[in-house]
Amino acid sequence: MESDTWYQCDRCTACCKWPGDVRVEDDEIGKIADFLGMDEDTFIQQFTRLRMNRNGLSLIERENHECIMLENDRCIIQEVKPFQCKGFPNRWNFPDWQKVCQAKPVPMQQAIDLGLVDDGDVSADHVIRGRDLT
Numbered sequence: 001m002e003s004d005t006w007y008q009c010d011r012c013t014a015c016c017k018w019p020g021d022v023r024v025e026d027d028e029i030g031k032i033a034d035f036l037g038m039d040e041d042t043f044i045q046q047f048t049r050l051r052m053n054r055n056g057l058s059l060i061e062r063e064n065h066e067c068i069m070l071e072n073d074r075c076i077i078q079e080v081k082p083f084q085c086k087g088f089p090n091r092w093n094f095p096d097w098q099k100v101c102q103a104k105p106v107p108m109q110q111a112i113d114l115g116l117v118d119d120g121d122v123s124a125d126h127v128i129r130g131r132d133l134t
């Protein structure tokens with residue numbers, strides 16, 4: 001990852017269709033539940049499952065591997081989506097990620113000037129995590 005480059009998502013939704021976990025952290029549950037107008041317990045029951053390693057919650061994955069929050073190729077919780085989603089590919093990625101992601105490179109200063117760079121919520125335990133590609 002080049003620190004002088006920002007990769008701007010073009011909302012192709014490929015990363016919403018990969019098999020595996022979409023991790024939801026404890027401190028993200030309340031925000032998403034509020035956004036959906038429901039209490040946390042209802043949100044957890046309707047939209048989450050245990051992660052494959054059983055170490056926390058993931059959004060439910062449909063049979064075709066799409067995330068349950070994807071409707072008509074649009075994320076219905078875009079404004080409050082989990083860090084795993086917000087952070088890719090600039091905060092975390094994996095080898096050859098550009099083969100499966102259409103994010104466009106923008107010079108970092110230009111990206112900052114355009115207000116594209118979201119530098120919030122980058123705590124240490126959020127740095128490397130991702131949707132499994134297996």
Ligand code: SF4
Binds near residue numbers: 008013014101
């Ligand atoms: S991060 Fe990449 S794969 Fe995901 S929606 Fe944006 S362009 Fe597509």
Ligand code: SF4
Binds near residue numbers: 075077081082
């Ligand atoms: S929460 Fe939204 S951005 Fe994240 S995988 Fe699901 S549909 Fe995609």
